[in-house]
Amino acid sequence: MTRSALKIAIITDGKMGDLAQCRGVAQAIAAPENISEISVRTGWYNHLPAYAASWLPTAALPIEAAKADIVIASGRRTLPALIAVKRKHGPLKAPFVAFLKTPPTARTALDFIWAPRHDGLAARSAGPAPDVFSTLTSPHTITSDILGELRGERNIPGRQVGVILGGNNKSVTWNAASADEFAALLAQVEGDRFTIVSSRRTPDILMSAVSDSLAGRACDIWDGTGENPYQKVLATSDAIIVTGDSHNMVSEACATGAQILVYQPPGLQPKLKTFLQAMQAEGHIADIAAPGDVAALSDAKTTPVDATPDIAAALLKAFDARKG
Numbered sequence: 001m002t003r004s005a006l007k008i009a010i011i012t013d014g015k016m017g018d019l020a021q022c023r024g025v026a027q028a029i030a031a032p033e034n035i036s037e038i039s040v041r042t043g044w045y046n047h048l049p050a051y052a053a054s055w056l057p058t059a060a061l062p063i064e065a066a067k068a069d070i071v072i073a074s075g076r077r078t079l080p081a082l083i084a085v086k087r088k089h090g091p092l093k094a095p096f097v098a099f100l101k102t103p104p105t106a107r108t109a110l111d112f113i114w115a116p117r118h119d120g121l122a123a124r125s126a127g128p129a130p131d132v133f134s135t136l137t138s139p140h141t142i143t144s145d146i147l148g149e150l151r152g153e154r155n156i157p158g159r160q161v162g163v164i165l166g167g168n169n170k171s172v173t174w175n176a177a178s179a180d181e182f183a184a185l186l187a188q189v190e191g192d193r194f195t196i197v198s199s200r201r202t203p204d205i206l207m208s209a210v211s212d213s214l215a216g217r218a219c220d221i222w223d224g225t226g227e228n229p230y231q232k233v234l235a236t237s238d239a240i241i242v243t244g245d246s247h248n249m250v251s252e253a254c255a256t257g258a259q260i261l262v263y264q265p266p267g268l269q270p271k272l273k274t275f276l277q278a279m280q281a282e283g284h285i286a287d288i289a290a291p292g293d294v295a296a297l298s299d300a301k302t303t304p305v306d307a308t309p310d311i312a313a314a315l316l317k318a319f320d321a322r323k324g
Contacts, residue, residue, distance in 0.1 A: 003029055003030065003316065004029075004030055004031040004034070005030070005031070005034065006029060006030045006034060006069045006070060007030070007034045007036075007067065007068045007069050007070075008026045008029060008030045008034060008035045008036070008068055008069065008070045008071070008072060009035075009036050009037075009038055009065040009067075009068035009070075009071045009072070009095070010022040010023065010026055010035065010036065010037045010038065010071075010072050010073070011038045011039075011040060011065060011071060011072075011073040011078045011081065011082060012037075012038075012039060012040075012073065012074055012075050012078060013039065013040055013075045013077040013078060014039045015075060016200075017246070017248050018074035018075045018100070018101075019037070019074075020140055020141055020248060021074055021100045021101070021138055021139045021140065021248070022072045022073070022074050022100060023035075023037075023141050024139040024140045024141045024142075024308045025072055025098075025100065025114075025139045025308060025311055025312050025315065026072055027141060027143075028139075028308050028309055028311075028312035029070070029312050029315070029316060036068070038065060040077060040078055040081050065081075065082075065085050065095065066085050066094070066095060067095075068095045069095060069096065069319075070095060070096045070097075070098060070315070070319060071085070071095045071096070071097050071098065072098045072099075072100065072315075073097070073098070073099050073100070074099065074100040074101055075101075076103070076104055079099075079103060079104075079105065079106055082097060082099070082110075083106055083109045085097075086109060087109075096111050096112070096318075096319045096322060096323060097109075097110050097111045097112070098110070098111060098112040098113070098114070098315050098318075099112070099113050099114075100113075100114050100139065101114070101115060101116070101119075102115045102119045102121050107130060108130070110130045111130050111131070111318060111319075111322055112130050112131045112132075112133070112314075112315050112318045112319070113130050113131070113132045113133070114132075114133050114134070114135070114139070114311050114314070114315070115132065115133075115134050116134065116135070116136070116137075116138060116247060116271075116275065117134045117135060117136050117275075117278070118271045118272075118274040118275045118278070119134070119271065121134060130318075131314070131317075131318035131321075133310075133311060133314040133315070133318075135307035135310060135311060136275070136278055136279065136282075136305070136307065137247075137250075137251035137254060137255075137279075137305055137306070137307045138247050138248050138251040138307065139251075139307060139308040139311050139312075140248060140251060140252045140255065140306075140308060142231065142234060142252045142255045142256070142306075143306075143308075144304075144306075146231060146235070147234070147235045147255075147256060148235075149235075150231060150232045150234075150235035150236060151235045151236055153232065153236070154235075154236040156193055157192070158191075158192025158193060159190070159191045159192045159193075159238050159239070160191065160192070160193055160195070160236055160237045160238050160239075161189060161191035161193070161194045161195070161237060161238065161239050161240075161241065162194075162195050162197065162233040162234065162236075162237035162239070162240045162241070162258075163186065163194055163195065163196045163197070163210065163240075163241045163242075164197055164199075164230070164233070164234075164240060164241070164242040164243070164249055164253060165196065165197065165198045165199060165202045165206060165207065165210065165243055166199055166201055166202065166242075166243040166244075166245040166246040166249055167198075167199055167200075167201030167202040167203055167206065167243075167245065168201055168203055169201060169245055169246075170269075171267045171268065171269045172245045172265050172266070172267045172268060172269075173267060174203050174205060174206045174265060175205065176205060176209075177266075178265050178266050179203075179205050179206045179208075179209035179210075180209055181289075182206070182209070182210070182243070182263045182265070182288075183209035183210050183212065183213035184213065185263065185288050185289060186210060186213050186214070186241060186288075187213040187214070189239070189241065189261075191217075191238075191239070192218060193218040193219070193220070194214050194217060194218065194219040194220070195219070195220045195221075195222070195229065195233045195237070196210055196211070196214070196219065196220070196221045196222065197222045197228070197229060197230050197233050198222065198223075198224065199246075199249075201245075207221075234252060234253060234255075234256050234258075235256065237256070237258050238258060238259065239258055239259040239260075239261065240253045240256065240258045240259070240260050240261070241260075241261045241262075241263070241288060242260065242261075242262055242263075243262070243263050243265060244262045244263060244264045244265065244268060244272060244276050245265055245268060245272070247272060247275060250262060250275075250276070250279065250285065251305075251307070254279065254284050254285065254302075254304070254305040254306075255304050255305060255306040256304060257302055257303065257304040258302070259286075259302060260284065260285040260286070260302065261285070261286050261287070261288040262276055262279075262280075262285050262286070262287060262288060263287075263288045263289060264276060264287065264289070283302070284302060284303075284305050
C-alpha cells in the first residue's frame with residue numbers, strides 16, 4: 001500500500017486549533033480523498049475519564065474510525081471514544097492510534113504521541129509507553145505549495161506587514177493596559193501596508209486599540225466577514241507581527257520565512273514563555289517589546305520552520321514498526 005492510499009480518520013471535538021494540527025499531519029501522509037473527519041463534540045460521554053471508555057454506548061463509538069489504518073486525534077474529550085475503538089477491535093484489528101499534544105491520561109493505550117517540546121513529555125514517560133515525538137513548533141496545514149501559490153497573488157507594491165491577533169484564553173485576559181502597550185509598539189513599525197487578521201478569541205478592546213494605532217496609515221482590517229485572508233497574509237507579508245498567546249499561530253507564522261515579531265501579553269503560560277524563549281534563542285522570532293527589535297525590523301528573511309513533515313515521518317516510522 002502506498003502512503004497516499006492509507007486511510008486516515010481524524011477525531012476532534014471540533015476545536016479549530018486541534019483540527020488544524022490533525023489535518024496538517026494527515027495531509028502530509030495521505031491523499032485528501034482518504035482522510036475523514038469525525039467530531040465528538042456532543043454527548044455526556046465526552047466528559048468521561050479515559051479509563052471509562054468501556055462505559056460508552058455503542059451508538060457513541062466512532063465506528064468509521066475502525067475502518068481507518070491510522071486514527072489521528074487531539075483534545076481531551078476524544079480520549080474515551082478513541083480508546084473504546086482500540087479496545088473494541090483488539091490489537092490485531094484496531095487502527096494505529098496517534099494523539100497530538102499531551103494526553104492527560106491513558107498514554108499507554110496510544111501508539112504514538114506528538115507533544116510540543118516545552119511539555120517535556122518524553123522525559124516524564126515511564127513503563128510501557130507509545131512512541132513519543134516532540135518538536136519545537138506545532139503541526140499545521142500551511143505548506144510550501146500553499147504559500148507559493150498565494151504569493152503569486154501579491155499585487156500591492158511596498159513593504160507588507162501582517163498583524164495576527166490572538167486573544168483571551170485560560171491564562172491571558174487582554175485589558176486596556178496590555179492592548180494599549182501592544183498598540184503603541186505596533187505604531188512604531190514601519191510598513192507601506194498593514195493587514196490585521198483577528199481570531200475568534202480576539203476581544204474588542206484589543207481590536208480597537210490596534211485599529212486606532214494604525215489610523216491614517218494604509219491598513220486592511222478583516223472584520224470576520226467574507227473570506228478569511230489569514231493564509232494569504234502569511235504568504236504575502238514581508239514581516240508578521242503575532243501575539244504570543246497561541247502556539248499554533250506562532251508556529252504557522254514561522255513556516256513562512258518572513259521576519260517574525262511576537263508580543264507576549266501578561267499572564268502568558270510558563271510553557272508558552274519557554275517556547276517563545278527557545279524560538280528567540282534559535283533566531284526564529286524577535287520580541288517586539290525588547291529594546292531595538294522594532295527599530296531592527298527589516299526586509300531580511302528567516303529560514304522557514306515547519307515541523308509537520310517531521311511529525312508525519314515519525315508517525316509513519318512508528319506505524320511501520322507496530323504494523324510490520
